[in-house]
Amino acid sequence: MRTTHRALAATAGALLLSGLLPFQSALADDKLPKLWNFCMNGSGGSLFDPAETPVKVPGGEDAGSACWINFTSPDSGKNWTGTDLRLALPAETVAASGYSAQQLAQMLLVRTNFSATEFGEDWTVRRWTVHRDGAMTVRIPACTNNCTGVFLQLSGAPREGGAELKAQLQATGSGYDPTPMPITFDYYGRAGTKPVTFGTPGTFVPVTPNRLLDTRSGVGAPAAKVGSGRSVNLKVAGRAGVPAAGVTAVVLNVTATNPTAGSFVTAHPHGAARPTASNLNFTAGRTVPNQVTVPVGADGTVDLYNHSGTVDLIADISGYYLEGDSGLRFTGVSPKRLMDTRNPWLNPGTPERPFGPVGSGGTITLDVAGKYPGARAVTLNVTATNPTASSFVTAYPHGAARPTASNLNFTAGQTVPNQVTVPVGADGKVEFYNHSGTVGLVADISGYYSDTGAKFVPTGPTRVLDTREAPGKPLGEHKELDIQPNSWKHGIPPFGVTGVTMNVTATNGTAGSHLSAAPSSGCDRYQGMWPEYSNLNFTAGQTIANAVTGQVPELNYCGGHVWADAVTIYNHEGSVDVVADVSGYFLQD
Incomplete structure (x- = not known):
């Protein structure tokens, strides 16, 4: 659980009445009011003036520290007028931190909350703007709901050593003294702390499933099983429409088949240390698929490692992430069932495909855009249940030619789920094909990709x-x-x-x-x-x-x-x- 400092306002009010904090808006008639700012280090700490005492930002602690910026009017302090605020880190203090402005903008996080919102449920992340000279600024727009002030919370990434960041807080809207207020942030870490390595943000480019690897037939690698403790190196960049450069991660449906022993497969970027995590777990003779999102190595390849026995591996690409903004962005949703061939409400059937399971060589169509307009690709958890024969299911954009790739592989009587990320057809629909026998299909959405x-x-x-x-x-x-x-x-x-x-x-x-x-x-x-x-x-x-x-x-x-x-x-x-x-x-x- 996280803790935050909602008690700041009430505590500060008590201190104000007791005379322990100055009321900075009690001014002469010809002067503008100043912001009233006080902070707290940790949870339950004492309030202090950040112009006199550094605000401690412990590297690696999620909640960090918080400040309260009070809005007051010149009369009696009972009326409140919001103003635009700007938090600035000058270029010289950024340089002294030992990090570039771009790095520090990822490491030092800021979020705010206007006090008029009950329970603080409008916490908003504020992004740093990095300027040419290396300075950094955060703009906090004025609230329009009779706010009494703004909560300001900072959290810092893990780091070694310490840095004293000399910041300035300034009212940039009308009605307040524009003189910057000094704040010192003591951004510190502990010896031995492992700094965070930030990946490169990317946007998604969906593709119709395409086979990149099949060790049974020699696609993408020699036609040979992957041995015990061995890896197969898979080239991603520059294949199947994937650019040769700028690819940060790839989405693959990886299938293990014909294994001779119980084992697992781990996917990881080539050139990086193999992690202890696994992506597929299987027993001897079992065919198991799983969707894998894996960073791409500097050479544009990924490694697929097999722990024990020998196994054939198949990999079908369904999309990739590319540096920059040219691709699609993700919107997560609370999981919701969109299709269930066992349920007449979620599968009413048509004259062309009556209600019930999907037959041999048959298809069923799911309308995605009707429920999520603007979706151009969708992430679904697809489950095959009650199959009458060994078979596979392929998901692909409605209206496109059916690819040779598969998403789910199963035997008679087996219930198998697999996550599927698939482009949406021009009509906003996705097609599901069953190869043999009959099978019930269930699809639950967890998110979609669009322009926002x-x-x-x-x-x-x-x-x-x-x-x-x-x-x-x-x-x-x-x-x-x-x-x-x-x-x-x-x-x-x-x-x-x-x-x-x-x-x-x-x-x-x-x-x-x-x-x-x-x-x-x-x-x-x-x-x-x-x-x-x-x-x-x-x-x-x-x-x-x-x-x-x-x-x-x-x-x-x-x-x-x-x-x-x-x-x-x-x-x-x-x-x-x-x-x-x-x-x-x-x-x-």
Whole structure:
């Protein structure tokens, strides 16, 4: 949970009445009022004047420190008039920090809240503007709702050593003294702290699924299985319409087939150390697919590592992230069921394709744009259930030629989910094709790509949850747990993150069940409403993974002095250990 400093206003009012703080708006008739500014270090610390005492910004702590900027009028202080504010870091103090302005703008985060909003639910991230001379400024527009002032919160990325940042706060609107007010930020870290390495933000370019790798036939690599403890290097940049340069990450559907032993596959950028996380888990003879979002190495390639035995690997590209703004941006949504061939309300059927499962060689069409106008690609969790034969399902834009790629592979009687990111056809629809037998298909949306939304920052696999270590016990039946992926402890900024891509693994399950992931307030709540959607289906004793793209909600008020946001993981039956590895995050700019 996060803490913040909503008690500042009440505490300051008491101190004002007791005479411990100056009331700076009591001025002569010919003078404009000044801003009244006081700050607090940590949670529950004493109030102080930031012109006299540095504001401590501890590197790596999410909540950081906070200040209250009071708006007062010259009469009695009972009327309040908002004003534009500007927080500035001069070029010389930026240079003295040891970082460039571009780096510091990513490391020192600012968000504000106008006090007129009850419970502080309008926290807004403010972006630094970097000027040619190396100076940095943040503009805070005047509120228009009779605000009493602005809460200002700062959070700093982990760093080593310390830097004294000499800032200035200035009223730039009419009605206030424009003289800058000095503030000193003591931005410090601890010895041994590992600084955050920020990835390059990118926008998404969807493609009709295209096969880049098939070790069975020699596509993209020699026709040979991947051996135990070995990797296959996959060229991404410059193939299948992907640019030769500027690609930050790629979205692949990776399938393991014909394995000779229980094993796992890890995808990572070529040239980087192989992480401990896994992307696919499988047993001997099992065919398992999973969507993988992985940063691309400096040479435009990624590595796929196999732990044990031998296995054939297949990789189909569905899109890539490109530096800059030429692609699409992501908007996360609370998971919602859009299609279920078992449900007449979500699959009414047509004369051409009556209600019921999808037959051999048959297709079903899902209208996306009708519910999400402007969507040009969509991220869905697609589940195949009750199949009568071994088969595969392919998702592709409606109206386009069906590709040779597959998204789900399954055997008779098996329930298999997989995350699918697929372009939307010109008519706003997506097509699903079933190869053999009949199968029920379920599709739950978690987000879509359009001209507006957030950029993607790849991180490479970063573990944010392992119930075997913390809390040290499995997730029980009808139980939930919250994870906060957007935290400096995971190398992810706590402010401005709207969603994450994760690989979620279920292991040591005691019963057949499913996991569901959803955005949550992170506050205590009644747990009686169980979600209808699922992200991961498993049987007792099975270890299986699936990609999850989760929305991170806006800051929520939990009561007292606690604000929080989280992604909630829910288990339906039995107990199960859950592991989650973040591969990147979506950042609103």
